[in-house]
Amino acid sequence: MSEAARSQAPGSMDSAPLLETSGLTKSFRSLVALRDQAIVVRPGEIVGVIGPNGSGKSTFFNLVSGFLRPDSGSVRFDGQPIERRSAAEIVRLGIARTFQGTRLFKALSVAENVRAAAQLRHPSSMLDALVGTPRLRRAARRVDAITGELLGLVGLTGRAGVRAGDLPYGDQRRLELVRALATQPRLLMLDEPAAGMDAAETRELMDLVDRIRRRFGVAVIVVEHDMDLIMNLCERIQVLAHGQTIFEGAPAEVQAHPKVREVYLGHA
Amino acid sequence: MSAPRGLPRGLLAGLAGIALLALVTWLLPQLVSNYLVRVVIVMCINAVLVASMGLANGFTGVFSLGHVGFVAVGAYVSGILSLSAHAKGAYLPDLPHWLAGITLGFLPSTLVAGLVCVALAFLVGAPLMRLSGYFVAVATLGFLIIVNVVLINAVDFTRGARTFTGVPLETSLPWAVGWLAVAVAVIARVVYSPVGRRYRAVREDTIAAQAIGLEVLPVRLSAFMLGAFFAGVGGSLYGHYLGSFSPAAFYLAYTFTLISMLVIGGMQSLTGALVGVVAVSVASEVLRNLERGLDLGIFTVPPLYGASQVVLGFILILVMIFRPSGIMGDRELTLGPLVKPRQEGPGREIKR
Ligand SMILES: Nc1ncnc2c1ncn2[C@@H]1O[C@H](COP(=O)(O)OP(=O)(O)OP(=O)(O)O)[C@@H](O)[C@H]1O
Numbered sequence: 345m346s347e348a349a350r351s352q353a354p355g356s357m358d359s360a361p362l363l364e365t366s367g368l369t370k371s372f373r374s375l376v377a378l379r380d381q382a383i384v385v386r387p388g389e390i391v392g393v394i395g396p397n398g399s400g401k402s403t404f405f406n407l408v409s410g411f412l413r414p415d416s417g418s419v420r421f422d423g424q425p426i427e428r429r430s431a432a433e434i435v436r437l438g439i440a441r442t443f444q445g446t447r448l449f450k451a452l453s454v455a456e457n458v459r460a461a462a463q464l465r466h467p468s469s470m471l472d473a474l475v476g477t478p479r480l481r482r483a484a485r486r487v488d489a490i491t492g493e494l495l496g497l498v499g500l501t502g503r504a505g506v507r508a509g510d511l512p513y514g515d516q517r518r519l520e521l522v523r524a525l526a527t528q529p530r531l532l533m534l535d536e537p538a539a540g541m542d543a544a545e546t547r548e549l550m551d552l553v554d555r556i557r558r559r560f561g562v563a564v565i566v567v568e569h570d571m572d573l574i575m576n577l578c579e580r581i582q583v584l585a586h587g588q589t590i591f592e593g594a595p596a597e598v599q600a601h602p603k604v605r606e607v608y609l610g611h612a
Numbered sequence: 613m614s615a616p617r618g619l620p621r622g623l624l625a626g627l628a629g630i631a632l633l634a635l636v637t638w639l640l641p642q643l644v645s646n647y648l649v650r651v652v653i654v655m656c657i658n659a660v661l662v663a664s665m666g667l668a669n670g671f672t673g674v675f676s677l678g679h680v681g682f683v684a685v686g687a688y689v690s691g692i693l694s695l696s697a698h699a700k701g702a703y704l705p706d707l708p709h710w711l712a713g714i715t716l717g718f719l720p721s722t723l724v725a726g727l728v729c730v731a732l733a734f735l736v737g738a739p740l741m742r743l744s745g746y747f748v749a750v751a752t753l754g755f756l757i758i759v760n761v762v763l764i765n766a767v768d769f770t771r772g773a774r775t776f777t778g779v780p781l782e783t784s785l786p787w788a789v790g791w792l793a794v795a796v797a798v799i800a801r802v803v804y805s806p807v808g809r810r811y812r813a814v815r816e817d818t819i820a821a822q823a824i825g826l827e828v829l830p831v832r833l834s835a836f837m838l839g840a841f842f843a844g845v846g847g848s849l850y851g852h853y854l855g856s857f858s859p860a861a862f863y864l865a866y867t868f869t870l871i872s873m874l875v876i877g878g879m880q881s882l883t884g885a886l887v888g889v890v891a892v893s894v895a896s897e898v899l900r901n902l903e904r905g906l907d908l909g910i911f912t913v914p915p916l917y918g919a920s921q922v923v924l925g926f927i928l929i930l931v932m933i934f935r936p937s938g939i940m941g942d943r944e945l946t947l948g949p950l951v952k953p954r955q956e957g958p959g960r961e962i963k964r
């Protein structure tokens with residue numbers, strides 16, 4: 345990943361949208377999990393999505409990342425409609441995500457988790473593997489280099505050989521984050537990355553996300569319950585309740601808005 | 613990360629391996645009885661089959677019970693192809709003309725058998741590899757049953773349930789050892805490459821695998837098809853070892869034997885598959901000799917026919933209880949620096 349090529353100024357309002365959803369709706373039987381949602385994320389921008397439990401945040405993530413199909417509405421990435429694409433295709437296009445609660449390859453080593461993701465951009469076929477082509481060796485070198493760099497970024501270099509499932513919880517979350525990053529996304533979606541972390545760890549994570557954004561020029565969407573994290577990190581916040589968008593604006597506006605205080609922060 | 617491995621070392625390992633195999637295949641018949649040579653040949657064939665079964669079952673986590681279906685297809689396809697024109701006239705008079713005229717050598721008929729199984733695996737796998745867990749096991753068992761029924765009913769091609777015979781006895785020790793070497797080399801290269809890493813990612817978590825850009829179906833299908841190739845090859849080897857066989861030879865009992873070898877050795881390891889074959893083969897040879905009865909002078913052990921199957925079943929149960937991931941788990945045995953698996957090995961770098 346060449347940093348110079350990829351780093352750019354964090355999102356400015358005049359650039360074309362990277363992600364744009366509109367009218368996004370998804371029901372599970374009679375329950376409308378997300379209704380008529382719309383959001384615009386520009387390159388390099390960092391946007392927060394908050395809302396009480398069951399308000400549709402993860403559903404929004406699943407719709408954008410291709411793990412669920414919307415009932416109606418559209419998802420455009422880089423101007424291209426993606427709501428009918430498979431999850432794997434969407435990753436290839438440049439959207440990577442983490443899951444609420446982690447989803448690591450638990451029995452594989454820490455390094456293997458990252459390599460498996462990094463090889464998406466440096467592929468080799470069965471024929472390459474059988475013959476041992478120069479392409480295979482070149483890809484392996486690139487994948488190892490990326491893996492080394494990313495493990496260094498989250499301080500897991502010394503634990504590269506450890507079974508991912510044996511890592512402490514905080515390390516598992518960081519590993520999942522760099523595994524997503526290893527697919528070289530332009531948009532990174534983090535579903536409650538700080539869940540289960542203490543205040544110090546949360547601050548550290550915030551710092552990490554910010555560093556990643558600047559260094560790799562990725563746009564970020566964060567779902568979080570931790571208000572401090574969201575307010576300090578995000579340029580813009582969208583508030584959901586019962587699948588509906590009730591407010592969207594800068595952190596200060598969100599905190600001041602009476603409807604948000606009532607629905608989400610729980611005190612009028 | 614370790615320094616890139618140059619060609620000379622790989623070449624050296626390859627040459628050393630070939631020399632070793634040549635020595636073994638030449639030396640063994642001089643040292644041991646004909647009976648033991650035959651045991652080793654069967655062990656080699658089973659090792660080809662178990663190692664290739666481990667590809668889909670162990671590395672991509674799709675538990676297929678249909679492997680022996682491909683073995684059967686391999687045995688019959690290669691058998692029909694290598695039967696002499698005279699034997700075809702005698703045993704398969706109703707064979708279509710285009711087939712009756714063809715007689716291939718052992719190697720080409722084995723390769724064709726493997727390729728037919730690859731094509732069949734594509735057709736069967738495309739719908740089935742979407743399934744997971746016991747759905748795959750049940751559906752692939754259905755495939756095994758279908759193959760069996762088709763073989764029994766395609767009388768013009770197979771003589772039905774009667775013995776298919778006249779297949780030239782070509783599977784010598786060098787052929788068996790040679791094919792085993794090829795199978796192990798191919799499977800090892802694939803499994804410990806980025807391709808194998810995709811297999812393991814899909815096995816560990818299909819959702820996480822999609823989240824790093826992997827389509828589950830093609831990944832599993834490629835393992836299933838490569839496994840089917842060696843199932844077809846192994847079927848040909850077995851057919852040309854037996855000379856005559858019937859559909860019953862490639863059915864549930866054989867499936868159970870191969871699966872216990874795989875599971876006892878350790879599904880997620882290539883050497884585990886080989887260890888399982890040796891362990892189960894040695895155990896059942898010993899037991900088979902014991903079940904004929906023993907006269908120890910003071911007391912006699914009466915013959916207990918079938919006891920070896922019972923004991924094998926018990927061993928399988930015990931392994932499942934005390935070592936559910938098999939003897940080897942996901943670790944690999946290496947023969948020192950000469951044949952060290954590459955970087956990708958999960959076992960080598962895992963610290964517990
Ligand atoms: N696959 C599914 N099948 C049925 N109902 C679902 C499914 N996924 C989500 N839901 C329901 O949709 C609603 C929205 O769920 P979602 O997971 O999007 O909420 P969330 O905002 O992420 O909540 P949390 O903060 O608890 O993670 C919930 O009522 C949930 O029970």
Ligand SMILES: [Mg+2]
Nearest residue numbers: 401402403444
């Ligand atoms: Mg959620």
